Amino acid sequence: MDKRYSYWAGINNRKDASVAVLQVKPTKGILRADQFIIDFMKDNHTNSILDFGSGYGRNTFALAGRTKIVWAYDFPNMIKLLTEDIRFKDYDNIHTTSNWEEVKEQQFDAIVCVIVLQHICCKDLESYLKDFLNISKNLYVQTRAYIDFTKEPIYPILTKYWKHCKSYSGKHTPEVLRTYKRNEHYCIHLIAK
Numbered sequence: 001m002d003k004r005y006s007y008w009a010g011i012n013n014r015k016d017a018s019v020a021v022l023q024v025k026p027t028k029g030i031l032r033a034d035q036f037i038i039d040f041m042k043d044n045h046t047n048s049i050l051d052f053g054s055g056y057g058r059n060t061f062a063l064a065g066r067t068k069i070v071w072a073y074d075f076p077n078m079i080k081l082l083t084e085d086i087r088f089k090d091y092d093n094i095h096t097t098s099n100w101e102e103v104k105e106q107q108f109d110a111i112v113c114v115i116v117l118q119h120i121c122c123k124d125l126e127s128y129l130k131d132f133l134n135i136s137k138n139l140y141v142q143t144r145a146y147i148d149f150t151k152e153p154i155y156p157i158l159t160k161y162w163k164h165c166k167s168y169s170g171k172h173t174p175e176v177l178r179t180y181k182r183n184e185h186y187c188i189h190l191i192a193k
């Protein structure tokens, strides 16, 4: 089985503290979206958003409350958790899928990737970034600076295909991003070149 898939597919069985947060079953009101997403929703009017690597929907629900339609894309085990969330039945505008071919046929006002790209190996990441160009003109990324498995810096890969529009958090200026601080999360809005 693919290394990345097995990492995430096994996440519900893992007992180590580092993934404990992902094992928590979401219940109403307890989990909230990242500040990055809250800022994003404040500043943008969008009708359709792709939550790429949605996980169990931490940001998906927040997005769904602010836009017409949200597509949540992730591996099947994560999508299952999302659809089991007690909030899921309250929303009729969340479309869940693990089928990238299906996603590739859509158009979105924005793609949101929160803490996802750092988990994807360079070759696959490039392929996703190219596909993203065909389905949206706006890409909102929150990520660590390096790919987990290969330790390659993500920023040059991103900007090979997408143009840096603005850093989303005042703390993370372009200069900070270019120093690739290992443990910093950075939030940027990229636009199609």
Ligand SMILES: C[S@@+](CC[C@H](N)C(=O)[O-])C[C@H]1O[C@@H](n2cnc3c(N)ncnc32)[C@H](O)[C@@H]1O
Pocket (backbone or CB within 6 Å): 004, 008, 052, 053, 054, 055, 056, 057, 058, 059, 073, 074, 075, 078, 113, 114, 115, 116, 119, 120
């Ligand atoms: C740290 S979680 C973040 C989940 C969610 N975006 C959030 O902020 O709560 C990373 C997610 O990325 C997903 N992921 C990793 N590689 C992926 C890939 N190649 N395609 C889709 N999802 C992926 C994982 O399954 C996992 O749900």
